[in-house]
Amino acid sequence: MPLQVDSPTPTPKRRGSFLTVLRACIPGLLVLGYAGYKAQQLRTELETWPTVQAHVDNAAVVAWHVATRQASYAKRLWLTYSYDGHTQKRRLDGIYSNRWEQAAHAADDAKARGTATLLINPNHPSDVTLDPGYTLDFFAWPAVLAGIGLVILALGFSTGMATARRAGSSRQSSAGNGRTKAAVASPAFVAVIGVLFAGTGIAILFHNVRQRVDWVAVTARVDSADVVQRRSDRHGTLYTPRLWIAYERDGRTYHLPVLTGAAWVRDPISTQHDAEAAWHAGPTKAFVNPSDPYQVTLDPTSGGNLILPVAFTLVGLGLLAFARYRWKKRRGAVSCEL
Numbered sequence: 198m199p200l201q202v203d204s205p206t207p208t209p210k211r212r213g214s215f216l217t218v219l220r221a222c223i224p225g226l227l228v229l230g231y232a233g234y235k236a237q238q239l240r241t242e243l244e245t246w247p248t249v250q251a252h253v254d255n256a257a258v259v260a261w262h263v264a265t266r267q268a269s270y271a272k273r274l275w276l277t278y279s280y281d282g283h284t285q286k287r288r289l290d291g292i293y294s295n296r297w298e299q300a301a302h303a304a305d306d307a308k309a310r311g312t313a314t315l316l317i318n319p320n321h322p323s324d325v326t327l328d329p330g331y332t333l334d335f336f337a338w339p340a341v342l343a344g345i346g347l348v349i350l351a352l353g354f355s356t357g358m359a360t361a362r363r364a365g366s367s368r369q370s371s372a373g374n375g376r377t378k379a380a381v382a383s384p385a386f387v388a389v390i391g392v393l394f395a396g397t398g399i400a401i402l403f404h405n406v407r408q409r410v411d412w413v414a415v416t417a418r419v420d421s422a423d424v425v426q427r428r429s430d431r432h433g434t435l436y437t438p439r440l441w442i443a444y445e446r447d448g449r450t451y452h453l454p455v456l457t458g459a460a461w462v463r464d465p466i467s468t469q470h471d472a473e474a475a476w477h478a479g480p481t482k483a484f485v486n487p488s489d490p491y492q493v494t495l496d497p498t499s500g501g502n503l504i505l506p507v508a509f510t511l512v513g514l515g516l517l518a519f520a521r522y523r524w525k526k527r528r529g530a531v532s533c534e535l
Contacts, residue, residue, distance in 0.1 A: 221357030225350025232342035239336055243329055246319060250312045251278035254286075256304040260454065261293050268425040268439060268456065269293045272304040278315055280322050289327045292334050297453050298491035384527065388520035395513025401506035408497040412484035417444040417493075420452070422476035424468050427461065435461035438472035444483060446490040453491065455483065458499035 254275040261269035272291040277284065291303055307313055318324035329335055421441045429435050438457045443450055457475055462468060475481070486492035496502070 217361045218354060218357035221353040221360065222350055223353070225346050225348075225353050228342060228346030228349055232339045232346055235342065236336055236339035239339065242316065242318075242326075243331070243335070246316050247280070248329065249278050249280050249315050249317060251276040251287075251315050253307050253311055253313055256307045258297065258300045258304050258453075259290065266423065266425050267427060268295050268454070270295070270297045270300045270454075272300045272307065274304075274307055274313060274327065276313060276315070278325075280317055283322065285323060287323070287325060289325070291327060292337060298489060301453065301491045384520040384524040387516050387523065391513045391516030391520060393513070394509050394516060398506040398509030398511075398513060401509065402503070405497040405502055405506070408484055408486075408494060411487075412494075413446075413487050415444045415446065415483055415485055416480050417442040417483040418480055419476050419478070422472035424465060424472055425456070426465075429461075432463055435463060436465045436468040437461045438468055438475055440472070440475055440481070440495075442481070442483060442493075444485070444493070446485055449490070451490055451493075453493065455493055455495055458495050458497070458502045460504055 254277055256272060256274050258270055259273045261267045261271075271293040274289050274291075276287050276289060278287070279285075291300065294300070314328060314330075316326040316329035326335075333340060419440050419442055423439055423441075424436050425439045426434050426436050437459050439454050440457060441452070441454050443452045445451075457471070459468075459471060481495065483493050483495055484497060494502075
């Protein structure tokens with residue numbers, strides 16, 4: 198009889214597991230593909246569109262007011278440039294972020310240079326891009342998409358692997374009722390997550406205390422106050438007061454916004470009252486980074502500034518306690534089996 202040779206074709210079980218993982222990874226792969234497409238578009242523009250040097254007529258820092266009042270800021274440049282025999286004037290904003298000092302330094306640098314590089318769409322000379330180049334700012338949107346795609350891909354892969362394992366494993370009945378036992382994360386994994394949470398909370402606490410001790414205390418004038426907001430998946434829109442202050446440092450007066458350190462709450466009316474109260478209270482004490490006068494905070498050890506680090510620390514300690522409980526329970530079960 199002729200010998201039978203095992204077929205190299207994967208078994209239906211393995212093929213099914215592979216297809217399950219692949220299907221779960223498709224959304225992440227699609228987002229990554231779109232990020233690569235957008236990055237290639239920007240690369241083509243960078244290599245084919247002409248560039249000109251524009252004169253910086255003025256520069257300032259502006260807050261985000263387009264759709265929502267968020268604590269987000271960017272440099273704003275007023276520019277004059279010539280292209281194809283025509284002189285045009287434009288007002289352009291940089292990348293928005295929650296770091297006022299970063300935007301302020303960028304505006305100061307633009308004033309000091311007096312010029313800025315523009316990338317011009319040859320078909321529409323008024324369509325310009327500020328500060329083009331192979332930088333993270335220029336490729337910010339594809340980079341964000343790639344990060345989102347990697348997160349979705351990792352979640353899809355882990356979900357697909359878990360689904361494949363559940364589909365390939367036999368059902369285990371619980372004591373007498375035939376239900377499947379729920380999988381519980383290992384104590385080591387829970388402990389690692391707990392250490393990360395607790396370490397992050399403690400690091401933020403030490404950072405806040407260092408600001409309170411090492412930064413220079415100054416008296417700041419409160420020029421105005423308003424309310425900023427942010428979105429939360431669990432609590433919806435949250436609000437907190439923001440003060441626009443002025444203070445002197447090294448013979449120069451600085452005007453900038455700073456959050457009061459109050460907790461983020463869901464009531465905009467009470468937050469507005471708190472902002473007005475802080476405004477009418479008069480001058481306040483602020484703490485300034487001695488190496489960068491644009492970095493300033495009110496009391497960094499106030500209750501509102503301690504909510505996040507304390508919450509991280511408590512969650513981390515809770516996870517460590519749960520990991521210890523699971524480890525002792527598993528160790529007891531192993532001892533009973535022996």
